Amino acid sequence: MYKKGLLLLLVIFVSFFLFGCEIVYPNNTTTQGEVAITTIASDLDLWKNSDEAFDYNGDRKIDQEDYDIYLLQNDYEFWKTSDEALDYDNNHIIDELDFEKYKLHTNYNYWKLSEEAIDLNGDAFIDETDHEIYNNYDFWINSDEAEDLNDDSTIDVSDYEVYIEYVEFVGTYYLTNYTYDGAESHSFGENVLFSDMGDYLSQITVSVNGRGEFTVTIPDNIKTIFGDSHLIMIEAANNMTISRLSPFIVAIDTNVIMDGIEYNLTIYLDETEAGYSASYIMGFYYDEPEITFDIVKAE
Amino acid sequence: MMTEENKDIFEVLLTKSIIYGIILLLIIVLAIISPKRIFSRQRGYEIATSMVILSDENLLLYDYDVYGTEERFNQGLILDVEEINSSFKERNEILAIKVNGDIDNVEIREEYIYITSTETPELNIEYYLVKDMEFNDINIPCRTFIMLFEDISRVANNIYLVLYLAFYLSIFSVFAVKMTRNTTYLIRKYKSKKV
Numbered sequence: 001m002y003k004k005g006l007l008l009l010l011v012i013f014v015s016f017f018l019f020g021c022e023i024v025y026p027n028n029t030t031t032q033g034e035v036a037i038t039t040i041a042s043d044l045d046l047w048k049n050s051d052e053a054f055d056y057n058g059d060r061k062i063d064q065e066d067y068d069i070y071l072l073q074n075d076y077e078f079w080k081t082s083d084e085a086l087d088y089d090n091n092h093i094i095d096e097l098d099f100e101k102y103k104l105h106t107n108y109n110y111w112k113l114s115e116e117a118i119d120l121n122g123d124a125f126i127d128e129t130d131h132e133i134y135n136n137y138d139f140w141i142n143s144d145e146a147e148d149l150n151d152d153s154t155i156d157v158s159d160y161e162v163y164i165e166y167v168e169f170v171g172t173y174y175l176t177n178y179t180y181d182g183a184e185s186h187s188f189g190e191n192v193l194f195s196d197m198g199d200y201l202s203q204i205t206v207s208v209n210g211r212g213e214f215t216v217t218i219p220d221n222i223k224t225i226f227g228d229s230h231l232i233m234i235e236a237a238n239n240m241t242i243s244r245l246s247p248f249i250v251a252i253d254t255n256v257i258m259d260g261i262e263y264n265l266t267i268y269l270d271e272t273e274a275g276y277s278a279s280y281i282m283g284f285y286y287d288e289p290e291i292t293f294d295i296v297k298a299e
Numbered sequence: 300m301m302t303e304e305n306k307d308i309f310e311v312l313l314t315k316s317i318i319y320g321i322i323l324l325l326i327i328v329l330a331i332i333s334p335k336r337i338f339s340r341q342r343g344y345e346i347a348t349s350m351v352i353l354s355d356e357n358l359l360l361y362d363y364d365v366y367g368t369e370e371r372f373n374q375g376l377i378l379d380v381e382e383i384n385s386s387f388k389e390r391n392e393i394l395a396i397k398v399n400g401d402i403d404n405v406e407i408r409e410e411y412i413y414i415t416s417t418e419t420p421e422l423n424i425e426y427y428l429v430k431d432m433e434f435n436d437i438n439i440p441c442r443t444f445i446m447l448f449e450d451i452s453r454v455a456n457n458i459y460l461v462l463y464l465a466f467y468l469s470i471f472s473v474f475a476v477k478m479t480r481n482t483t484y485l486i487r488k489y490k491s492k493k494v
Contacts, residue, residue, distance in 0.1 A: 045368075047367070048367025048368050048371075049367060049368045049370060049371060053366070053367040053371065054365075055365035060363070060365055060420045060423055061365060061420065061421075061422070062365055062366065062367035062422070245361065245390070245428070246361045246362040246426075247362060248359070248360050248361060248362065249359055249360075249361055249428060262450075263443070264442065264443050264446050264447075265440075265443070266440060266442050266443070268359055268428070268430065281431060281438050283431060283437050283438025283439045283440075284437060284439075288438050
């Protein structure tokens with residue numbers, strides 16, 4: 001009995017000596033925690049290297065926060081515990097069918113791979129425009145905003161495409177905060193110095209309709225002051241097209257014919273709280289004068 | 300039996316036909332390999348890209364892409380830049396891209412400007428639209444220049460094509476007629492020889 005006791009003590013001693021206390025008496029909490037962290041980091045790394053990785057929160061890096069947003073759009077359990085979990089199909093239960101609807105409407109990539117993805121505008125491509133139509137067309141067609149914007153006597157998807165292209169620009173604008181930095185002698189036409197144009201331009205209004213068409217309204221007194229040059233302004237306005245080039249840039253393209261030569265002109269607009277601001281350098285003058293102005297949307 | 304005189308004519312015709320044939324072949328080959336356009340569409344881009352003004356106020360932030368890993372970033376530098384650049388070319392605009400780098404550096408590539416900047420976040424590609432370029436000490440919008448260049452080159456190419464066709468048709472038709480005439484004589488002589 002004594003010998004057996006000694007042998008047991010020896011085995012325990014050797015065990016402690018060889019393997020260390022932590023293995024003999026493992027600390028479950030720490031180990032599980034470590035394993036969990038390793039797994040998440042691994043999933044995150046895999047995701048970061050996939051086509052799905054995207055800077056969802058716009059902080060210029062792809063990290064755990066973006067991954068959480070990704071999971072919200074792709075992991076049912078994650079979504080169910082979030083504020084986004086709603087009864088989208090009105091059957092009084094929040095279940096996977098609601099999650100399916102949520103994903104189809106919020107996740108373009110998921111929608112594109114689903115059976116719901118079809119070429120809704122008939123341009124032979126299934127792209128983000130089709131997803132936009134999938135999400136909002138039904139609402140638009142039943143709203144007061146729906147109108148025949150392409151003049152084909154029907155209100156359909158092609159009108160909605162025109163609508164989404166120009167809706168953000170619709171309104172009446174006036175020019176303000178005009179500045180001119182250049183030689184005093186430069187003039188627009190024969191009568192108006194560029195340095196004096198601010199007062200005149202502030203009286204001119206420009207309207208953009210739902211088709212993206214421009215209408216310029218020039219008061220009679222300004223027409224008289226500008227002389228024939230006001231016709232160039234009207235021609236430029238009639239030829240204007242406005243388009244969003246990217247999330248940061250809006251461009252107005254136009255062309256005018258002067259002395260038989262066609263001039264193409266592009267003004268890039270920066271968005272401001274009240275509308276847009278723009279600057280233009282007239283490079284054809286030796287001193288390269290610059291004009292800047294704000295385009296303010298009328299309330 | 301062929302007479303001595305007939306034999307001489309036959310040889311002369313054969314030599315003439317061979318010479319005209321070679322010249323005709325040479326004209327056709329030259330017509331095929333000679334350039335049909337003086338200016339390519341690419342040329343306007345190359346000129347504009349080499350003359351852009353790269354001051355900060357002349358670069359408008361267009362968009363940016365963010366990548367999770369170095370591998371994806373390198374893929375983006377090829378595929379995404381190409382996609383954005385093709386949309387720029389459609390609009391006759393010049394693209395500049397900025398990526399993170401230890402020093403600020405500018406590299407003018409064939410179709411776009413490549414800028415390394417310490418201010419650009421890592422694993423980001425920033426896309427900029429270049430507004431103006433300097434041409435003969437005149438600031439001119441890149442888009443205006445490219446469109447103007449395209450219009451001028453279209454006119455120049457058309458004039459060149461007309462001159463090109465007129466030149467080749469004039470010499471081609473002369474040699475083609477001479478070649479046909481001599482070959483016809485040659486065949487006649489050959490037939491009469493057989494008879």
